[in-house]
Amino acid sequence: MAVTLKDVATLAGVSVKTVSNVVNGYAFVKPENRRRVEEALAATGYRPNVGARNLRRGRTGFLALMVPELSIPYFGELAGLVITAAQRRGWSVLIEQTQGTRDRERATLASLGPHLVDGALVHPEALESADFPDSVGGIPLVLLGEHAVEVDIDHVAIDNVLAARTAVLHLAGLGRRRIAAIGANSRRGTSELRLAGYRTALAEAGLSYEDSLVAPVEKYHRTSGASAMKQLLALPERPDAVFCFNDLLAVGALRVAAEQGLRVPEDIAIAGFDNNEEGSFSLPSLTTISPDKTALAEAAVELIHRRISGEAAAAPQDVQTPFSLEVRESTTGYDRDIVRT
Amino acid sequence: MAVTLKDVATLAGVSVKTVSNVVNGYAFVKPENRRRVEEALAATGYRPNVGARNLRRGRTGFLALMVPELSIPYFGELAGLVITAAQRRGWSVLIEQTQGTRDRERATLASLGPHLVDGALVHPEALESADFPDSVGGIPLVLLGEHAVEVDIDHVAIDNVLAARTAVLHLAGLGRRRIAAIGANSRRGTSELRLAGYRTALAEAGLSYEDSLVAPVEKYHRTSGASAMKQLLALPERPDAVFCFNDLLAVGALRVAAEQGLRVPEDIAIAGFDNNEEGSFSLPSLTTISPDKTALAEAAVELIHRRISGEAAAAPQDVQTPFSLEVRESTTGYDRDIVRT
DNA sequence: GGTACTTTTTACATCGTTGGAACAACGTTG
DNA sequence: CAACGTTGTTCCAACGATGTAAAAAGTACC
Numbered sequence: 001m002a003v004t005l006k007d008v009a010t011l012a013g014v015s016v017k018t019v020s021n022v023v024n025g026y027a028f029v030k031p032e033n034r035r036r037v038e039e040a041l042a043a044t045g046y047r048p049n050v051g052a053r054n055l056r057r058g059r060t061g062f063l064a065l066m067v068p069e070l071s072i073p074y075f076g077e078l079a080g081l082v083i084t085a086a087q088r089r090g091w092s093v094l095i096e097q098t099q100g101t102r103d104r105e106r107a108t109l110a111s112l113g114p115h116l117v118d119g120a121l122v123h124p125e126a127l128e129s130a131d132f133p134d135s136v137g138g139i140p141l142v143l144l145g146e147h148a149v150e151v152d153i154d155h156v157a158i159d160n161v162l163a164a165r166t167a168v169l170h171l172a173g174l175g176r177r178r179i180a181a182i183g184a185n186s187r188r189g190t191s192e193l194r195l196a197g198y199r200t201a202l203a204e205a206g207l208s209y210e211d212s213l214v215a216p217v218e219k220y221h222r223t224s225g226a227s228a229m230k231q232l233l234a235l236p237e238r239p240d241a242v243f244c245f246n247d248l249l250a251v252g253a254l255r256v257a258a259e260q261g262l263r264v265p266e267d268i269a270i271a272g273f274d275n276n277e278e279g280s281f282s283l284p285s286l287t288t289i290s291p292d293k294t295a296l297a298e299a300a301v302e303l304i305h306r307r308i309s310g311e312a313a314a315a316p317q318d319v320q321t322p323f324s325l326e327v328r329e330s331t332t333g334y335d336r337d338i339v340r341t
Numbered sequence: 342m343a344v345t346l347k348d349v350a351t352l353a354g355v356s357v358k359t360v361s362n363v364v365n366g367y368a369f370v371k372p373e374n375r376r377r378v379e380e381a382l383a384a385t386g387y388r389p390n391v392g393a394r395n396l397r398r399g400r401t402g403f404l405a406l407m408v409p410e411l412s413i414p415y416f417g418e419l420a421g422l423v424i425t426a427a428q429r430r431g432w433s434v435l436i437e438q439t440q441g442t443r444d445r446e447r448a449t450l451a452s453l454g455p456h457l458v459d460g461a462l463v464h465p466e467a468l469e470s471a472d473f474p475d476s477v478g479g480i481p482l483v484l485l486g487e488h489a490v491e492v493d494i495d496h497v498a499i500d501n502v503l504a505a506r507t508a509v510l511h512l513a514g515l516g517r518r519r520i521a522a523i524g525a526n527s528r529r530g531t532s533e534l535r536l537a538g539y540r541t542a543l544a545e546a547g548l549s550y551e552d553s554l555v556a557p558v559e560k561y562h563r564t565s566g567a568s569a570m571k572q573l574l575a576l577p578e579r580p581d582a583v584f585c586f587n588d589l590l591a592v593g594a595l596r597v598a599a600e601q602g603l604r605v606p607e608d609i610a611i612a613g614f615d616n617n618e619e620g621s622f623s624l625p626s627l628t629t630i631s632p633d634k635t636a637l638a639e640a641a642v643e644l645i646h647r648r649i650s651g652e653a654a655a656a657p658q659d660v661q662t663p664f665s666l667e668v669r670e671s672t673t674g675y676d677r678d679i680v681r682t
Numbered sequence: 683g684g685t686a687c688t689t690t691t692t693a694c695a696t697c698g699t700t701g702g703a704a705c706a707a708c709g710t711t712g
Numbered sequence: 713c714a715a716c717g718t719t720g721t722t723c724c725a726a727c728g729a730t731g732t733a734a735a736a737a738g739t740a741c742c
Contacts, residue, residue, distance in 0.1 A: 002455045002479070004698055015722050020700060028719055049456040051392045051401060052698035055727050060392060069421055071618075076417025080410055080438055094433050097421055114343045115390040115728090138343065222622050255622045277412075281563050281596045283624045345728055356692050361730060369690055393728035396697050456698090684742090691736070697729090705722070712715085 003044040012040035023048065063091045063304065064120040066108050068100035072220070072248065073276040074293075075123070078144075081297035082121060089305055091118070100219065102126035114139050119304040125189060140307035142300050146189045152316045154307065156300045158291045158323040160190060164197025165204075166325050167271045167289050168243050172205035174331060176241035176269055180213040182228040182253060183220065183245025194245045194273065213239055217249065225252025233260055240268055241331075247272035247279045250286055254330065269331040284329030295321040344385045353381035364389065404432045404645065405461040407449050409441035413561070414617040415587065416464070419485075422638035423462060430646055432459070441560065443467035455480050460645040466530060481648035483641050487530045493657045495648065497641045499632045499664040501531060505538025506545075507666050508612045508630050509584050513546035515672060517582035517610055521554040523569040523594060524561065524586025535586045535614070554580055558590065566593025574601055581609055582672075588613035588620045591627055595671065610672040625670030636662040 005023075009016045014033055021029055022037040023046075029037075040046075054061050065082050067075040083093045094117060098104040105127045112120050123144040132151045143155040171179050181198045185191035195214070202209050212235060215228035225244060229252060232239055244250035250272030257264050264270055264284055272279055272288040279286030299319045329335075346364075350357045355374055362370055363378040364387075370378075381387075395402050406423050408416040424434045435458060439445040446468045453461050464485040473492045484496040512520050522539045526532035536555070543550050553576060556569035566585060570593060573580055585591035591613030598605050605611055605625055613620055613629040620627030640660045670676075 002698095005700095006698080016698090017700080017723080018721060021721090024700080028721090030720060033720085047454040047456060049396070049698050051396045051456065052727090053700075055390070055392045055396055055697095055729090056699045056701085058727070070411065070424070071414070071418040071421045073412070073414060073417065076414065076420075077412040079417075079420075079436075080412045083411070083436060083438060092435050095420075095424055095436065097424060115388060115392065222618060226622075251619070251622050255624065258624050277563060278592070278619050281567075281592050283596065283599050343728095346730095347728080357728090358693085358730080359691060362691090365730080369688095371690060374690085390728050393697090394730075396699090396727090397729045397731085399697075685740100686742105687738100687740080689736100689738070691734105693732105693734080695730105695732085697731105699727085701724105701726085703722105703724085706720080708717100708719075710716080710718095712713105 002049070003046045004049070005046070008037065008040045008044055008046050011044060012036045060114075060116060060118050061090070061092060062094050062117040063301075064094050064096055064112055064117040066096045066098060066105070066120060066122045066124075068123070068125050069097055070095065073278060074246065074274045077276075078123075078293055078297060081294055082301060085297045085301040089301060091301075091305075098125070100125040102128070102131070106131050112139060119308050121300050121304060140304055142304045142307070144296070144300055146193065154303050154317045154319075156296055156303060156319045156321060158289075158296070159320050160193035161197040161200065163273070163289045163291070163323050164194040164243070164245075165201040166197075167273065167287075168198050168201030169205060170287070170325055170327065171241040171243060171269055171271060171331060172201065172207065174241075174265075174269060177207060178210075178213065178237065178239040179207065179241040179243060180215065180232050180239035181243050181245070182215045182217060182225055182232070182249050184214045184216045185218075186216070191245060198243060217245075220246045220248055222248045222252040222255075225249030226256045227252075229253040229256040233257075233262070238268070241265075242268065242270050244270065244272045247274045247276040247286060247288055250288070250330070251278060251282060254282055254284075254286070265329070265331050265333055271331055275326055280326075280328065282330075284334065287328045287331040288326050289323055290326045291323045292321050343390070344387045345390070346387070349378065349381045349385055349387050352385060353377045401455075401457060401459050402431070402433060403435050403458040404642075405435050405437055405453055405458040407437045407439060407446070407461060407463045407465075409464070409466050410438055411436065413589065414619060415615045418617075419464075419634055419638060422635055423642060426638045426642040430642060432642075432646075439466070441466040443469070443472070447472050453480060460649050462641050462645060481645055483645045483648070485637070485641055487534065495644050495658045495660075497637055497644060497660045497662060499637070500661050501534035502538040502541065504614070504630045504632070504664050505535040505584070505586075506542040507538075508614065508628075509539050509542035510546060511628070511666055511668065512582040512584060512610055512612060512672065513542065513548065515582075515606075515610060518548060519554065519578065519580040520548065520582040520584060521556065521573050521580035522584050522586070523556045523558060523566055523573070523590050525555050525557045526559075527557070532586060539584060558586075561587045561589055563589045563593040563596075566590030567597045568593075570594040570597040574598075574603070579609070582606075583609065583611050585611065585613045588615045588617040588627060588629055591629070591671070592619060592623060595623055595625075595627070606670070606672050606674055612672055616667055621667075621669065623671075625675065628669045628672040629667050630664055631667045632664045633662050 005016045005019050009019045019037050063086050070076050086093045096108045098108055119140040121142050141153050143153050145157050199209055215231050217224035217228050250270055253270050262268050272286050275288045275290035279288050299321055346357045346360050350360045360378050404427050411417050427434045437449045439449055460481040462483050482494050484494050486498050556572050558565035558569050591611055594611050603609050613627050616629045616631035620629050640662055
């Protein structure tokens with residue numbers, strides 16, 4: 001069925017290796033033979049057997065990307081960008097979903113052998129430092145998206161503390177005094193960093209920290225945001241602003257605010273994190289931290305590329321990609337006169 | 342670095358083939374040897390080289406999934422489900438993004454060789470029948486999500502005509518008389534089918550079809566929905582309902598309705614298609630057609646599995662997966678009293 | 683002990699590709 | 713024209729696994 005080098009060689013009347021040389025752009029091939037081989041290649045429609053080639057070369061040509069779930073917009077988008085970035089460098093990407101559970105994250109890490117992929121981009125959610133074996137099957141790793149895991153591994157992320165601080169200072173700058181947070185989570189990682197940024201900002205703005213204003217969530221999903229918001233709105237003294245640790249939580253919060261007849265941002269301002277496109281169409285549109293996801297994907301692929309080809313420095317890199325604050329209606333109100341009667 | 346069968350064999354003091362036999366569950370291995378091999382396997386942490394195994398077996402172990410973009414919620418979710426379904430059957434999934442352009446779809450199809458993947462799940466957007474080569478590199482294909490491409494290939498989808506008809510009849514049943522549609526598109530495929538369902542429903546409801554009420558779009562994105570909605574609202578006689586060919590379009594439409602001070606659904610009802618989670622949190626929440634995506638992913642993977650293992654019937658299958666109408670606030674109004682002042 | 687049979691293990695070839703070395707052809711040069 | 717370097721081609725082994733077939737070991741029976 002499939003055409004092999006041998007078939008092409010027979011057709012062109014040369015040896016297999018000569019065909020291989022042509023395919024791989026080796027310089028010293030007689031023009032006459034090159035022409036014959038190229039004709040035979042075209043005639044047969046030859047395509048190299050990637051598996052065999054990689055077996056011989058000792059590479060697999062695959063990168064793994066470990067994320068919680070593709071159905072979360074942030075990860076869907078990120079995965080798309082990673083695939084594109086990897087493709088440009090000749091890699092294919094295998095996506096592993098962990099549902100954000102520690103067990104599955106650990107199992108996935110363990111399953112990544114040097115045979116399956118050349119390297120892995122890992123976006124952990126619940127993993128702890130201890131879960132990282134000395135080296136995961138001997139393949140290079142790059143961590144994405146947080147830094148609370150204290151391991152000597154390459155890492156790419158935005159400055160989560162600074163970003164959270166920026167968002168909260170924005171709320172404080174608008175005169176909000178009871179600023180709540182949604183997204184605390186007992187697991188290490190993102191949550192901790194954003195919480196730290198939140199606290200720093202409160203302190204800088206001269207506001208005091210209150211435990212009751214920090215609503216914990218199980219997952220970073222819309223429903224969790226909704227439950228957390230209900231909890232906050234039930235407080236004796238209601239918050240006048242909420243910083244949500246991602247946009248999905250914020251969307252849940254927006255919905256609950258509306259259900260309870262609160263005006264956003266007049267009664268309560270809401271800010272998110274991630275800049276999902278969803279947030280620029282919500283009512284009101286969502287003020288959010290916008291990480292440069294393209295830069296993130298690029299940096300991650302570039303980093304693992306360098307590791308794999310052995311060019312990388314010995315010391316683990318720590319790359320920070322840029323972010324910006326996207327100010328929209330959920331904190332500063334409507335530009336035009338949107339009638340809401 | 343990597344442990345091979347040979348290493349294990351040396352350690353256990355048996356031949357390579359015996360280790361292979363143990364690994365593959367061959368029955369006739371002396372208990373004593375089996376034990377020794379298993380110990381050696383555990384001690385070395387052996388993991389088979391998938392590439393080598395597949396080279397020998399003539400399989401690659403990979404499926405391709407071709408979609409427009411992962412950043413579109415529907416495809417992110419679908420990809421996640423396909424990956425899960427494929428994993429259960431021992432396949433890994435390679436995702437190819439085409440941005441929905443015919444050129445890239447064609448190029449991607451052409452690049453799928455039997456060496457790279459065992460089969461492909463293809464969700465075309467712009468492809469036409471003529472673009473399908475007799476057989477794509479000799480590997481089985483399964484088409485996802487539409488049926489306008491008239492090719493003799495396995496196919497899984499919901500009944501798009503019926504689904505669209507259901508949604509529009511729902512709107513008509515609420516007494517709406519000027520029902521518009523957003524999502525017409527010169528390319529074949531989904532658009533045509535949903536448009537057909539729309540027209541059928543209008544006829545059944547005794548409403549006449551008007552060209553001006555059908556707004557074309559470039560892409561099925563939120564911004565396109567917004568532009569189309571602006572166009573519809575600028576008509577001399579405004580529609581009192583809009584059926585959007587997917588939820589993203591509907592979200593764009595919702596936003597524009599609000600910007601122009603229209604109440605949904607009182608002034609204009611809006612329905613979507615896909616049941617993205619986003620739509621159950623929007624304000625108002627979105628009435629939509631909910632395809633059973635899990636069933637779709639399962640059916641597709643099952644179908645290609647059967648094709649690849651040669652069990653499938655000669656004739657191309659045509660599998661219809663179920664859908665339902667999810668009625669929410671954007672057509673029937675708010676349950677509770679959401680204050681919108 | 684020999685024969686026939688079954689169970690267990692091994693050697694070898696093979697999948698499609700490429701690296702390396704050997705080899706062949708060629709033109710240059712002394 | 714012999715020796716040489718350059719260019720071009722081929723042969724062989726190897727990547728890691730498994731199918732095939734043959735060899736080896738074990739068992740049963742006469």
